[in-house]
Amino acid sequence: MLSSRFKFDGKECEELNEFQIKAKKEILEKIDSGMYQFENINCPICKSDNKKEISQKDKYGLPHEISLCKNCGFLYASKRLNQESYNDFYIHHFNDLDIGYSVGFDESFKSQYNNAKNSIYPFLKDEIDFSRTLNILEVGCSSGGQYRCSRN
Ligand SMILES: [Zn+2]
Known part of the structure; x- marks a missing residue:
């Protein structure tokens, strides 16, 4: 891991406003309920599973694993939402979470x-x-x- 501050602890890296807090809460509820599913990904460039975990969370404090491919050096989301979950995320939560207003x-x-x-x-x-x-x-x-x- 790059630093202990990238360990998953649920804490955001920047202050969130009311829209972001609400979106984060709804996303976590979908993760906890099993509606959102994660998938583990090999390197999308060389397909290697030889990786070094860099981070376990995103800037909002949501689980999002980023790894460095030890074979080719590509940095990628190695554990991420599956496509169906991303579809829901981008339609219902991304804007509130990312730009902070609806x-x-x-x-x-x-x-x-x-x-x-x-x-x-x-x-x-x-x-x-x-x-x-x-x-x-x-x-x-x-x-x-x-x-x-x-x-x-
Ligand atoms: Zn690679």
């Missing part, structure tokens, strides 16, 4: 989409030739709109 999934997605369309794309179009075929890999980009930047 806007709903559709509104959040629309806001991020508009930010990407109105801010990110105009910036990139001067730097990248979009007339040629491009392969783009975004990792951990949410809806791709840099939501927090759009609120500043």
Whole structure:
């Protein structure tokens, strides 16, 4: 483990507001009831199960295991919600937990989409030739709109 502060203790790493506290409580209830299920993952790059656990929780104090692949060096979520649980999580809890107020999934997605369309794309179009075929890999980009930047 990277540090004892990453051990799962249920404590968040930053102060949560009322929406975040409510979302965290509801998520924990779904975990405790068995509605949310976890799965253990081998390295998604090289498929190795040779890993070093780095952290047992996320910044909200929820269980989320991050490991370093000792074979290829990739850092990944080695114990995570299964797809069905993630689907429910992102529809019902992610926005409240992540941004700290309730806007709903559709509104959040629309806001991020508009930010990407109105801010990110105009910036990139001067730097990248979009007339040629491009392969783009975004990792951990949410809806791709840099939501927090759009609120500043
Ligand atoms: Zn690997």
